[in-house]
Amino acid sequence: MLPWVVRRTRLPLLSTRCPDCRAGSFTTGQGRFRVNANGKLLDVWLLVRCLACDHTSKLTVHERAAVGSFDPALLDGYLANDPALVASWLLDPFMARRHRFALDWKGAWRLEVPQAGFDETWPVRIQVRFQDPVPVRRDRLIAQGLGLSRNEVRSRVKCDASLRRSTIAGFTFVLMPRG
Incomplete structure (x- = not known):
C-alpha cells in the first residue's frame, strides 16, 4: 500500500x-493573539488583517474569562x-461559525506522493492521510497525485466513497491498470 x-x-x-x-480576504499574518486583563477577567482575541487595506480585526477566543480558569500553559x-x-x-x-468566516485553502496545502513507481502488481492500493482538515475533492486530489485527467481517474479508480465529494478525512482507493 502506497501512502500519500x-x-x-x-x-x-x-x-x-x-x-x-x-474586500473578502483576511490573513492571520504571523499569528498573533491580543490578551487584555480587566481585574481578574481576561479577554483573548486572535488578530487578523485584511489583505486589501491592512485593517486589523479581532476574533474573540475568550471573553471575560476568569484568570484562574486558564491552564497556565495555555x-x-x-x-x-x-x-x-x-x-x-x-x-x-x-470559531468559523461564530465569526462567520470560511477558510480559503487555495495554495495552502500540498500532496506528498512517494517517488516509487507502480512496479507493484496491479491493482495498486493507495492510502491518503490528511495532516489538517483540508477540504478537497477526491477526484481532483487523485488526478493531481497521479498526473491523470479526472475522467481517467473516474474510470481507473475504485473507491468506497464518492470521488466527486470533498473530504477532510483520510481514505483508501485502488488504481486499476489501463485498458
Missing part, C-alpha cells in the same frame, strides 16, 4: 467581508503567540 499525505504549507486565508473596504501560549495555538483556533469549526 496532504500537508498544510501555511495557514488558510479567511473569507469574510472587511468592515472598511468590503495562557503562556496566548502570551507567546504560539503558532500551533493560532492554527488550532483558526481551524476550529465553532
Whole structure:
C-alpha cells in the first residue's frame, strides 16, 4: 500500500467581508493573539488583517474569562503567540461559525506522493492521510497525485466513497491498470 499525505504549507486565508473596504480576504499574518486583563477577567482575541487595506480585526477566543480558569500553559501560549495555538483556533469549526468566516485553502496545502513507481502488481492500493482538515475533492486530489485527467481517474479508480465529494478525512482507493 502506497501512502500519500496532504500537508498544510501555511495557514488558510479567511473569507469574510472587511468592515472598511468590503474586500473578502483576511490573513492571520504571523499569528498573533491580543490578551487584555480587566481585574481578574481576561479577554483573548486572535488578530487578523485584511489583505486589501491592512485593517486589523479581532476574533474573540475568550471573553471575560476568569484568570484562574486558564491552564497556565495555555495562557503562556496566548502570551507567546504560539503558532500551533493560532492554527488550532483558526481551524476550529465553532470559531468559523461564530465569526462567520470560511477558510480559503487555495495554495495552502500540498500532496506528498512517494517517488516509487507502480512496479507493484496491479491493482495498486493507495492510502491518503490528511495532516489538517483540508477540504478537497477526491477526484481532483487523485488526478493531481497521479498526473491523470479526472475522467481517467473516474474510470481507473475504485473507491468506497464518492470521488466527486470533498473530504477532510483520510481514505483508501485502488488504481486499476489501463485498458
